[in-house]
Amino acid sequence: MTALLPRRVRRLASLAEALLTPHGMDRYLELVDPMLVRREIRGLVTAVRRQTADSVTFTVRPSRAWPGFTAGQYVRVQVEIDGVRRTRCYSPCGSQYDGELEFTAKDLGLVSGHLNRELGVGAVLGLSIPDGTFTLPTPRPDRVLLISGGSGVTPVLAMARTLVAEGHPGEIVFLHYSNGPADALYRTELAQLSARHPGLRIVHAYTHAKTGGDLHGFCSEDHLAKAAPWYRDAEAFVCGPQPLMDSVRALLGEHVHTEEFTAPALTFDTEHAEGQVRFARSGRECANSGKSLLEQAEEAGLSPEHGCRMGICFSCTQLKTAGRVRNAKTGEISGEENEEIQLCISVPVGDVEIHA
Amino acid sequence: MTGLQDRLTPAQVEEFGRELDALRQRVVDDLGQADVDYIHTVIKTQRGLEVAGRALMFAGFFPPAWLAGVTALSLAKILDNMEIGHNVMHGQYDWTRDPALSSQRFEWDIVAPAENWRHSHNYMHHTYTNILDKDRDVGYGILRMDPAQKWHPYYLGNPVYAFLLAFMFEYGVMLHDLEFDRILKGERKWSDNTEILRKMAKKVSRQVGKDYVLFPLLTGPMAPLTFAGNLTANVVRNVWAFSIIFCGHFPGDVESFTEEETAEETRGQWYLRQILGSANITGGPLFHIMSGNLSHQIEHHLFPDIPARRYPEIAPEVRAICEKYGLPYNTGPLHKQLWSVAKKIVKLALPQTSAPRVTVEPDRSLRAA
Numbered sequence: 001m002t003a004l005l006p007r008r009v010r011r012l013a014s015l016a017e018a019l020l021t022p023h024g025m026d027r028y029l030e031l032v033d034p035m036l037v038r039r040e041i042r043g044l045v046t047a048v049r050r051q052t053a054d055s056v057t058f059t060v061r062p063s064r065a066w067p068g069f070t071a072g073q074y075v076r077v078q079v080e081i082d083g084v085r086r087t088r089c090y091s092p093c094g095s096q097y098d099g100e101l102e103f104t105a106k107d108l109g110l111v112s113g114h115l116n117r118e119l120g121v122g123a124v125l126g127l128s129i130p131d132g133t134f135t136l137p138t139p140r141p142d143r144v145l146l147i148s149g150g151s152g153v154t155p156v157l158a159m160a161r162t163l164v165a166e167g168h169p170g171e172i173v174f175l176h177y178s179n180g181p182a183d184a185l186y187r188t189e190l191a192q193l194s195a196r197h198p199g200l201r202i203v204h205a206y207t208h209a210k211t212g213g214d215l216h217g218f219c220s221e222d223h224l225a226k227a228a229p230w231y232r233d234a235e236a237f238v239c240g241p242q243p244l245m246d247s248v249r250a251l252l253g254e255h256v257h258t259e260e261f262t263a264p265a266l267t268f269d270t271e272h273a274e275g276q277v278r279f280a281r282s283g284r285e286c287a288n289s290g291k292s293l294l295e296q297a298e299e300a301g302l303s304p305e306h307g308c309r310m311g312i313c314f315s316c317t318q319l320k321t322a323g324r325v326r327n328a329k330t331g332e333i334s335g336e337e338n339e340e341i342q343l344c345i346s347v348p349v350g351d352v353e354i355h356a
Numbered sequence: 357m358t359g360l361q362d363r364l365t366p367a368q369v370e371e372f373g374r375e376l377d378a379l380r381q382r383v384v385d386d387l388g389q390a391d392v393d394y395i396h397t398v399i400k401t402q403r404g405l406e407v408a409g410r411a412l413m414f415a416g417f418f419p420p421a422w423l424a425g426v427t428a429l430s431l432a433k434i435l436d437n438m439e440i441g442h443n444v445m446h447g448q449y450d451w452t453r454d455p456a457l458s459s460q461r462f463e464w465d466i467v468a469p470a471e472n473w474r475h476s477h478n479y480m481h482h483t484y485t486n487i488l489d490k491d492r493d494v495g496y497g498i499l500r501m502d503p504a505q506k507w508h509p510y511y512l513g514n515p516v517y518a519f520l521l522a523f524m525f526e527y528g529v530m531l532h533d534l535e536f537d538r539i540l541k542g543e544r545k546w547s548d549n550t551e552i553l554r555k556m557a558k559k560v561s562r563q564v565g566k567d568y569v570l571f572p573l574l575t576g577p578m579a580p581l582t583f584a585g586n587l588t589a590n591v592v593r594n595v596w597a598f599s600i601i602f603c604g605h606f607p608g609d610v611e612s613f614t615e616e617e618t619a620e621e622t623r624g625q626w627y628l629r630q631i632l633g634s635a636n637i638t639g640g641p642l643f644h645i646m647s648g649n650l651s652h653q654i655e656h657h658l659f660p661d662i663p664a665r666r667y668p669e670i671a672p673e674v675r676a677i678c679e680k681y682g683l684p685y686n687t688g689p690l691h692k693q694l695w696s697v698a699k700k701i702v703k704l705a706l707p708q709t710s711a712p713r714v715t716v717e718p719d720r721s722l723r724a725a
Contacts, residue, residue: 019570021562023403027456031403083392085453166546281384319450321661337478338447348709355451 034124039252041065043077046100048119051185055151056116059100062127069126069130071096071162072155072237076314077103078126079111079119079192085126086111087314088307091155091239091259092130093186095165100126104185106151106301111315112120112304132238134259136162141235142170144230147248148176149240155259156239160190164197172200173228177219177244180209182202188262203227219247240257243324266328268292268347280321282356293318294343297356303345304356312344318343323352363628365680373624380659383666392452398439398645406432406465409570415702416581429589431646432594436465438648439664444516445474448663466593468530469559472552476533482660486605486633488611493605494612496521496528497537498698500704502612507707514705525594530556596646600637603693604653605703606700607635610686628655631678636671636687644668645691654685 029036035044043060051057069075074091088111094102107116136144136159136211148156152174160174167219168304174194184204194200205223206213217225224231231252238248239259249256273290277300284300294316297304307315310327317340324335325346333349334341343354364372412425429612441464443449449457456462463470476492484490488504495501499513499518521528533552538544567586572579611632618629637643637651644651649664655674656667678685688696 015570018562019566019574021566022465022559027399028403028407031400079393080452080454082454083387083389087453186571283381316387317453319445319447336460340453 002299011040011251035061036065037065039065041129043101043125043127045119045121046124050116050120051104054116054183055104055185056107056112056119057092057102057104058115058119059102059342060125060127063098064224066127067129069096069101069159070135072135073130073132074155074259075101076128079114081110081114086093086114086305087126087317088112089313091132091158093154093157094163095161096158097162097165104151104154110224121172122278132259133300134237134331135159136237137235140166140168140170143228143230143234144168144170144172145224145231145236146172146174147177147236147238147244148175149219149241149244150179151185152238152240152244152259154239156237157186157190158239160193160200164193164200168197170199171228171230173203173234174200175203175205175215175223175227177205177207180206181212201227219244219251221251224248224251266292266345267331268328273348274351275323275348277348278353279356280352280353288348288350288352290347292344293325293341293346293348293352293354296348297343297354302356306344309344311342314342316339316343319355319356320346321353324349325352363683368669368681369622369624369628370433370684371624372677375621375626375677376627376658376674377623379670379677380662383662383670384399387663390702391449391665392454392457394665395440395444395449395457395663398435402432402435402440405429405435413571413578413582415507416575416578416585422581426585426588428594429586430596433465433579433593437593438600438650439596439645440464440648441466441470441651442648443664445470446478448540460659465563466526466529466565467560468526468533469555472533472555473529473708476522478641478660482657485630485657486610486620487618487629488617492532492537492613492616496532497535499701500529501606501700504614505702505704510608512705518701519636522595522598523591524599526590528598529558530560560711599694600647600650602697603637603690604650607664607686607688607693607696608700609684610635627658628683630634630654631683631685633657634686635683635693637689637690637693638687641668654687 013025016051020028021263024039026037028041029038035042041062042063045058046061049057064324064330068102072091076087077090078085078087080086090103090105092101093104094100104117105112107113134155135235144159150173156174160172163172169191170351174190177182181187184206190202194202205217205219210216218301228234234255235257236248236252236255237257238245244340245258249258264282268291270292273288273289276285276286277288277293277296279297279300279302282302284302286296286300289296289299294304294306294309304318305315307313320339320341324333324338325341326349328331328345328347343356391476409427409429409432411424412421412428415421416425441462444457444462445459449458459474481491481493486494488502490588493624495505498521500507500514535547536546539546566725567590571586575582583588613629613633622627631654634653636654637647639647639651649667650656650665652667652671655671656664658674675685706725
């Protein structure tokens with residue numbers, strides 16, 4: 001009987017879709033409760049807390065379409081600010097076996113600032129399916145070295161919590177860099193986690209404080225040797241500011257996995273660029289230089305919101321109202337009217353108008 | 357007879373264009389939460405009316421319930437097609453980046469597939485407004501709506517075709533995209549329609565499927581009443597949409613243009629043509645919403661991508677700009693505009709009406725300036 005049930009539910013659902021065409025069931029269900037949607041993924045904020053003065057930590061319960069994530073991956077989170085849906089990437093920092101997702105956002109700009117100031121329990125966020133290849137290998141390595149800096153703690157913490165949840169039998173060292181004790185994220189949680197799991201050792205390094213931490217100053221060979229004497233044979237997972245990732249990579253070479261959005265090969269042709277680029281909202285106009293629209297907008301004196309500058313985070317998404325653009329990542333040309341494009345990887349092909 | 361380009365001096369046209377651009381910019385800069393909240397309220401109301409209408413059909417044996425159901429469903433379809441569908445598909449809410457309000461993804465509760473319509477309407481009609489042989493909305497390729505359209509005995513049926521088009525307007529809008537008239541003239545091949553036809557077949561089967569098969573069957577013994585109720589709601593929507601749309605471009609003094617006089621238009625000249633080629637309808641706030649704010653056809657044609665709720669707000673300014681440049685601002689109550697359209701339809705059924713186009717003399721002092 002139970003085996004028949006899903007089929008019956010499916011049949012009912014397709015009947016409902018046929019009755020509710022052309023808008024579909026979600027557009028009606030969401031008016032009853034935004035979390036009832038079946039196809040879109042959304043998250044209901046169930047808890048909000050502040051660990052440090054400039055960060056917010058919140059927990060969301062995902063809607064039924066959420067497929068689960070692998071520790072280390074990121075999710076595109078959507079939030080509506082003054083009527084506009086903004087998208088940013090955040091890595092869930094709980095164990096991948098938890099039912100709810102935990103995020104921490106440091107107040108760095110428009111979206112994170114909004115989350116810091118405005119987010120409350122009961123808010124509903126848009127979520128994407130998780131993405132990213134910064135994950136733990138299977139089977140798990142015996143010795144795992146986790147290194148994070150600042151808010152880069154999030155994907156690495158997800159890995160630590162996942163390993164603890166799995167009862168990882170080997171050694172785990174979690175080396176976390178922060179400016180000083182006042183902005184060390186997850187201090188208490190990390191202490192509790194290591195108390196529960198003896199194989200996990202937490203090392204706090206302060207880059208801008210002389211005392212109070214386990215280590216002080218920027219990442220060095222000495223730090224690694226003190227934190228994990230076996231660091232040369234370990235698989236290391238690093239996420240943090242670029243200088244941290246660079247120095248770890250210099251010390252460890254190919255054993256390092258980094259949560260760095262791998263820069264795709266972008267191709268720009270500045271020799272044969274033609275046409276005019278018009279930014280409709282601001283009224284600015286410039287001759288197409290063949291560079292990305294983000295750069296051209298900046299050169300025209302605009303400061304559009306942006307993030308990764310490599311086509312991953314969708315922060316620089318804007319509406320293209322007319323003209324054709326080439327995707328610098330794929331080479332694909334699209335001329336669809338009123339289409340959303342990512343400025344950082346879109347190059348005008350002739351005249352283009354952007355709603356910016 | 358005043359040609360399109362002799363109304364204002366080139367310098368005046370440019371200044372006029374700049375004033376309208378500045379007006380548009382002010383509205384665009386002000387877009388925000390209030391606009392999103394508004395359209396969400398309209399959508400919620402529309403979905404509520406639709407659900408109520410469908411539910412009342414289950415009590416269709418009780419005549420007041422049937423009537424209330426038909427009313428709710430008619431209103432839902434009108435809101436869906438006009439204030440929501442037409443406006444969302446113009447890209448009025450694309451700036452919100454909400455997929456449910458995206459011009460490229462929205463689909464409406466009418467047999468005409470959104471994608472086909474977007475091309476014929478947003479591009480052909482809004483770019484070439486009232487240019488004969490270019491704007492296919494002039495008579496929908498069926499009617500003679502302009503004395504410059506060559507008379508043919510076929511047009512003796514003008515009033516009959518208009519009557520039929522009003523009742524079956526959603527099919528008119530859909531078939532419009534096949535461009536039969538251009539196929540007859542040899543400007544278009546039947547095979548160009550393969551893809552369009554495929555989309556139509558899919559959309560029609562879904563629309564007909566829910567309104568005339570599934571919902572009637574669901575109400576069991578009331579099936580014939582539900583069928584009749586849904587048919588009535590669709591017809592009410594058809595007649596209403598036809599009336600509003602025909603009042604937008606075809607009342608008596610609205611002008612039409614030739615390809616020659618509109619060649620190489622500047623932005624200012626384009627604005628000018630939109631004003632001369634459109635007509636407003638006066639009414640209260642509820643009337644404006646139910647017309648999808650197409651009662652502000654002039655403002656809509658000037659700024660098709662600004663949320664329609666802003667049109668009433670900017671209308672006094674547009675009107676003042678028109679007065680300043682001695683331009684007509686065609687407006688009137690629904691009955692007056694409809695009567696004017698009806699007279700035109702009857703008059704143009706007959707051949708002898710090739711009188712010169714009625715135009716308003718521009719203000720001499722302004723032209724001299």
